Amino acid sequence: MTRETLLRAATQVILDKGVEALTLDAVAHQAGVSKGGLLYHFPNKDVLIVGMVEQLIQDFETALQEEFDRDDAPGTPGQWLRAYIQATLRISKQSLALIARLSSIGVDKPELLECAEAYEQRWRQRLKTDGLNPRTATIIQLAIDGLWFSEVFKLGSPDEPLRTQVVQSLLAMTRKPE
Structure with missing residues (x-):
């Protein structure tokens, strides 16, 4: 799983459901990875947004x-x-x-x-x-x-x-x- 794939998934969550729907669980689900896999690249939501x-x-x-x-x-x-x-x-x-x-x-x-x-x-x-x-x-x-x-x-x-x-x-x- 690459950072780019996770960032695309986060983008899709925001575009489909809005900023309020941006959670680590939602991004992991969208990307088809475990939350732990997401946390390896982005330890929290703020780091994900900065990314x-x-x-x-x-x-x-x-x-x-x-x-x-x-x-x-x-x-x-x-x-x-x-x-x-x-x-x-x-x-x-x-x-x-x-x-x-x-x-x-x-x-x-x-x-x-x-x-x-x-x-x-x-x-x-x-x-x-x-x-x-x-x-x-x-x-x-x-x-x-x-x-x-x-x-x-x-x-x-x-x-x-x-x-x-x-x-x-x-x-x-x-x-x-x-």
Whole structure:
């Protein structure tokens, strides 16, 4: 039994039944393992949730690197930010649903999301060294994060084609260093 299998099982429990149904017993049952097998990898529910958050971040980091490597203007200002925009757009509907549900846990237990803060700091540092005016880069990042937030929580997300136009405008802004 791998950690990944257990994390997928935990994700499925949350997506199918909600955060309140996330118990070690439910995850073990979903994964088809004994509770002891689960406890070997995740000694308690908080460690399991941190593992889920870390997996989401790692998936985003992988997408971010893929988009960075695929950029059509490598080595130019804004390359990292273009990758950030594209990676943000690649987040699956399932991941968006999981993030929305996990955020309710983070409100009560902010220590569970400390791992996310380390990545956020690293991303802010990359933003500062991407070759764009820091003010413009911050505006772009906040805009794509806002679009992502609206889609996670289904609050005021623009419909097509406006969403596509917004994204295209943000990408164009990464190509105009001030």
